[in-house]
Amino acid sequence: MDWPRDLAGWPNRDYSSRIAARPHRWHVQRMGRGPVVLLIHGAGGATHSWRDVMPVLAPHAHVVALDLPGQGFTQAGTRARSGLEPTAADIAALCADQGWDPIGIVGHSAGVAVALRLSQMLHATPAVVGINPALDKFEGVAGWLFPVLAKALALNPLTPFLFTIGGASGRRARQLIEGTGSHLADEGYRLYSRLMSNRSHISGTLQMMASWELDGLIAELPKVNAHTLFLAATGDRAVPVSVAERAAARMPDAKVEILNDLGHLAHEEAPEMVARRILAFLGLDKTARARQVP
Known part of the structure; x- marks a missing residue:
């Protein structure tokens, strides 16, 4: 990609920068001053997912959004570090390199697992906000079939080409997103x-799916001491509210709020x-508590 022209038309591009922190070349967006709040998107997403959240948080914090390795505009240094454990470790190394504490x-979907x-891994345990947390395993046949398919697709060099051949229509993006229960403005689609037309992004997303393993984190949820809030949407067709409720029940300091x-x-x-x-939970905006939507 031709940086920064590849960011033309990307939300909040004026706040974008690239940071080389081994093994990746990260794309990050930084906005505001004050205590650091880190934003982590879900599988197949990018910083654009936080395009309208960041300006609300920025008057109260130094907000840092990043693209996960191989996704969005982050160039992965190796395909071997796409799973949960190495991804979290590499973000911790990035934070140390940049002096972010x-x-x-804040994580969304699979990004919640990374956040937890x-x-x-960080020196001072931060609070965690998880939006529709993907913290459950597939059941039955899907439990072994889906990871196997994802791994096979990720290992096939033709897969990104086949996924993106002819480009991705707005109609296909709309169908996929609305299939999860969400409805966006035209810009979102x-x-x-x-993203769906970008072969590197598709390859990075598939590699993450093929490497994803939640067993260790799920087993250790009772040891995750972070002050945690799960925001669970009733209309989510991808991750039901019950997933957040089960996870919170096993953690020492977690609660669920319904959207x-x-x-x-x-x-x-x-x-x-x-x-x-988010601001109210993190104690960053006293007025946020009064304005919080029930």
């Missing part, structure tokens, strides 16, 4: 369509409301 980590594991009438991309559907809940 987050007081809070990362909270155990356009941005996801753009009514929203889907899997709740923070993109209602960014102001989600951002205010």
Whole structure:
């Protein structure tokens, strides 16, 4: 990719920078001053997922959003570090390299698992906010079939080409997103369509899926001491509310708040409301508690 022209039309591009911290070349967006709050997108996403959340958080914190290795505009240095454990370790190394000491980590979907594991790796345990946390394993046949398929696709060099041949239509992006229970403005569908047309992004996403393993984290949930809030949307067709409730019940300091009438991309559907809940939970905005939507 031709940096920075490859960012043309990307949300908040004026706040983008690239940071070389082994083994990756990270794309990060930084906005605001104050205590650091780190934002981690889910599988197949990128910094655009936080496009309307960041400006609400920025008056109260130094907000840092990053693209996961191989996804969005982050160039992965190796395919061998796409799983949960190495991803969290590499983000911890990035934080150390940049002198970031987050007081809070906000994750979405699979990014919640990264946030929880990362909270155990940092010197001072940050609070965690998880939006529709993907913290459960597939059951039955899917439990072994889906990872095997993902690994096979990731290892096939033709897969990204086949996924992106002819480009990704806005209609296909809309169908996938609305299949998770979310409804976005046209810009949101356009941005996801753009990602779905990018072979490097597709390859990075498939590699993450093929390497994903949650057994260790799920087993250790009773030892995850981070002050945690799960925001679970009732309209999420990808991750049911019960996943957040089961995870919170096994953790020493976790609670669940329900988001009514929203889907899997709740923070993109209602960014102001989600951002205010984040601020209130992290204690960054005293007025956020008064304005918090029930």
